[in-house]
Amino acid sequence: MIEHDVVVVGSGIAGLRCAIAAAMKGVSVGIVAKTYPIRCHSVCAEGGIGAVMSEEDSFDLHAWDTVKGSDFLADQDVVEFFVREIPKEILRLDNWGCPWSRDDSGRIALRILGGHSAKRTVFAADRTGFHIVHTLYEKSLMYDIQKYSEYFVTGLAVEDNRCAGVYAINLKSGEVEAIRAKATVLATGGAGRLYSFSSYSNTVTADGMAIAYRSGVPLKDMEFFQIHPTGLIPSGILVSEACRGEGGYLLNSKGERFMERYAPERMELAPRDVVSRAIWSEIEQGRGFESEYGPYVLLDLTHLGEDRIEERLPLVRETAIKFAGVDPVEEPIPVRPTVHYTMGGIHVNYCETSIPGLFACGECACLSIHGANRLGSNSLAECLVFGKVAGEKAAEYAERSEFRSISTDEEEKRIYSLFSNGDESAYTIKRELNQTMDRNLWIFRDEQGIMNALKKIRELKDRYRNIEVSDRSKIFNTDLTFAIEVGYMLEIAEVVALSALNRKESRGAHFRTDYPKRDDGNWLKHTLVRHGRIEYIPVKITKWKPVERSY
CATH class of the missing domain: 3.90.700.10 (Succinate dehydrogenase/fumarate reductase flavoprotein, catalytic domain)
Known part of the structure; x- marks a missing residue:
């Protein structure tokens, strides 16, 4: 059995930064991921990282732009913390060797992106994510961080309402393995492959969100998907x-x-x-x-x-x-x-979930910094800032905790049951799910379209129970892992549709043609979905009251 004080699921920028922060605290750290670190989706990030790096800029201006960009759904206490921390991460990466682009004076260059009031985007040409990933990966080699690449996480081990680790398929052997941890951090990215026309890598299938949701952790603001203007x-x-x-x-x-x-x-x-x-x-x-x-x-x-x-x-x-x-x-x-981009995600308090011992950071988590619409350059910044926070918090939790016993018996039964005979194809179900999301939960939405989507998603979930994985081998069984990913995506798609149906206003990326105005009186609040039930919590406002959002 694999065993570490802290186990990080995901090897992108958030996961790598988290693992380094935890390792710097002196605890045993393992990274579990279905790809190798330098093949994570984070390498696809291009534009840059938003940070206050000039005298013409200020923390309040960056925070205001973020809050206004979020259509006032961002939690302002988190935003204020975030904007003050990210310049430290930029300079730390510079010290670690990240090849930032420079201006003629030799200073770190800045560009402006949409919704920002000043030049504050630090970049490495248009390969920013690539260079950050490589910088963090090389830094991680300085610590005793064990990397379990090509391990596909299928579920959380929760004992006595505490997270005791994860279950994962070792893709090289096909065996389901228990990975024990005193603290577990999910850094698994977004849910963009719910749609077909997408900038996401094919590996981004809502894994962490789904396994947290199945374990009773609420998902927040899942109606808000960012659709980037230029694909x-x-x-x-x-x-x-x-x-x-x-x-x-x-x-x-x-x-x-x-x-x-x-x-x-x-x-x-x-x-x-x-x-x-x-x-x-x-x-x-x-x-x-x-x-x-x-x-x-x-x-x-x-x-x-x-x-x-x-x-x-x-x-x-x-x-x-x-x-x-x-x-x-x-x-x-x-x-x-x-x-x-997925603005919503696992509901966290900075990085802590409702299950002791379980943390989340990066795109799979919802703090909420981005609210109803993320500004360009704030995502990589979030991964760095809250990857560090999650790593430190997880290490501190692990230092005062003990390992708990876990068994793979039930998880093996669940996974291998997919080999039973059925008459449905996971590939067909995935294609129909994509078509449904593209048609009914796109840039413009309305009640009838969302209801049609919800009905279709539930039909697909029923059909999914009768899928058959035709490849019965164990070693690198991509049919099996694809089928599991489709199950994750169906789970999350239902949450997206439920959340979108209930929010009867237009805010940020959620635009309802039947409710075209923002409604602060009724909807200045976060959506939480837990086991298919919807509740709401207030937005935290510190300085900036909602005003008309115009550009």
């Missing part, structure tokens, strides 16, 4: 907001910079929910382009010139050429909105 046609791969931060234009089929109609002050640098709705409105009103892969608009970088694109946006250029056959130096890039 590459036809793949959905992210075309970084850094493009607009560096001066890119959005154009419709008439050649107009249409953002003037929707956000005349900020134009292309309005928050993501505003820009995505603008793009989709242009498409619905017949001012988009048509293709065999669906409608789109254009992102024009040609006026920036080859030198600037190669310096600041080399990955965007490489990706556009490789996956769309378009060189942005010569012609605009075809884009449309793509699912990009």
